[in-house]
Amino acid sequence: MTELMKNAAAALADRGFEVYTVATAPVAAEKILSLIPEGASVGVGGSVTIDELSVVPKLLSSGHAVHWHWLTDEDRHAVARRAAAADVYLASSNAVTADGQMVNIDATCNRVAAMIQGPQTVILAIGVNKLVDGGISAAIGRIKTQACPPNARRLGLKTPCALTGKCNERECNGKGMCSATTIMHHPPKAKRVVIVLIGQSIGY
Ligand code: SF4
Numbered sequence: 001m002t003e004l005m006k007n008a009a010a011a012l013a014d015r016g017f018e019v020y021t022v023a024t025a026p027v028a029a030e031k032i033l034s035l036i037p038e039g040a041s042v043g044v045g046g047s048v049t050i051d052e053l054s055v056v057p058k059l060l061s062s063g064h065a066v067h068w069h070w071l072t073d074e075d076r077h078a079v080a081r082r083a084a085a086a087d088v089y090l091a092s093s094n095a096v097t098a099d100g101q102m103v104n105i106d107a108t109c110n111r112v113a114a115m116i117q118g119p120q121t122v123i124l125a126i127g128v129n130k131l132v133d134g135g136i137s138a139a140i141g142r143i144k145t146q147a148c149p150p151n152a153r154r155l156g157l158k159t160p161c162a163l164t165g166k167c168n169e170r171e172c173n174g175k176g177m178c179s180a181t182t183i184m185h186h187p188p189k190a191k192r193v194v195i196v197l198i199g200q201s202i203g204y
Contacts, residue, residue: 001199004098008131009197011100016186018194028125028198029053035123035194036064036088043083043118044068045091045111048154049125049203055090069110080110084118091115092203093124093184094147095139096131102184103139105148107177116188123194127202136183144178150204152176 001021013019022028032055036042042064044050051070059066067083069076083089091111093102102124106112115122129146132138144167152162159176160168169178187193 004131004133005128005197005199008096008098008100012195015100021197023199025053025198025202028196029055031196032123033058040087041065043086043089047092049092050090052202053125084114086119088121089114089119090123093126093130094143096126097135097139098133105143105178105181107179109180112182121192125196127198129201147204148177
């Protein structure tokens with residue numbers, strides 16, 4: 001485990017998050033599945049990390065109701081509303097600061113909203129690539145240079161970051177995925193926020 005991962009895990013725990021550190025993606029997937037009670041409904045945010053962990057097919061095959069707009073052609077807002085009302089919510093975080101704050105930028109904002117005011121239990125799978133050795137500015141910098149450009153390309157958006165690798169907010173003017181930025185300093189009151197920190201790169 002890198003020093004940064006060790007320090008971030010300690011900082012997250014100090015802020016009240018329930019933290020597990022694992023070495024690899026397969027172990028992370030097992031840990032996540034073990035945290036979801038039998039029969040619990042599961043909402044999922046847009047997340048390449050969760051997709052790459054392949055936990056959703058396993059949840060479906062073990063009988064969980066899974067609400068994920070990536071799984072269906074159904075109206076995404078209707079699915080997102082069900083996801084926000086599920087027992088457990090799965091997502092990642094776009095960035096985590098060295099002192100344990102989670103920074104996220106979202107377009108539709110169903111993901112950031114559900115992480116903050118959605119299911120009672122939120123499980124966030126976070127690869128070591130999401131950790132920044134700095135504070136909020138470093139986290140936003142990471143998101144704008146390493147998360148938004150590939151995300152925009154994945155979605156076929158012709159944002160400045162997709163075309164040039166660099167953010168130009170004025171030119172983008174709301175056409176991309178940067179509608180709102182959230183910073184989670186601590187778990188919202190009475191909510192359980194579990195962090196599975198993975199010692200390898202996954203998602204973006
Ligand atoms: S504001 Fe637009 S150009 Fe900048 S990172 Fe977000 S999507 Fe990309």
